[in-house]
Amino acid sequence: MPKMKKNSRAKSRTKTASRAKSKMKKPAPAKQPKKELATMQDLFLIQMKDVYDTEKQIAQALPTVIRKAAAQELKDILSHHLEETDGQIERLERIYELMDMSPKRKPALGIKGLIDDAKEIFAMKSEPDLLDAAIITSSSHIEHHEIAGYRAIIACARLLGMPPEAIELFRKNLEQEENMDEKLSELASGSISVDAGEPASVEDGGIVAM
Ligand SMILES: [Fe+2]
Secondary structure (H helix, E strand, O other): OOOOOHHHHHHHHHHHHHHHHHHOOOOOOOOOOOOOOOOHHHHHHHHHHHHHHHHHHHHHHHHHHHHHOOOHHHHHHHHHHHHHHHHHHHHHHHHHHHOOOOOOOOOOHHHHHHHHHHHHHHOOOOOHHHHHHHHHHHHHHHHHHHHHHHHHHHHHHHHOOOOHHHHHHHHHHHHHHHHHHHHHHHHHHHHOOOOOOOOOOOOOOOOOOO
């Protein structure tokens, strides 16, 4: 067996030492105390942070969507909803005020996922009419998400016996989301002409027109 040179032996010792080091257990990170969901109030506050952050994310995303839309009617509806969204944020801030709390946000992952999905589609190379159809579809998903969120928080607020002013503010936001959803459905059902190419047949595993 060839004799190892001094240098090689030293290198080998260093390697062995570093392997041993890497095998050593790292100290476990200090455990964070587990958050507790103990009361309906806790659940309400989680939902409140979620709807607040949801509206903020939507207000941030809408200007780009408005720029990308081709049909003026779609641009107008989205622009109007952006104004409404600013008002919805103010109503939620008023509810925080009624609770003697400052507004708090928790990264709302549900809406983030929907917005990320929409961005991925909007970045695709596409004809303007088809991109409008994609905007309507993604916006409709987002509205349904918001409607579910407001219905749940209103139910929770009622159970907690929150003041009628707070319930009314939530209801106003819900009403605007429902109206927006209706407008999007009307657009999808034909007031905007969407030339989406040849429809795929059901036999081909294609979709049936909306
Ligand atoms: Fe909204």
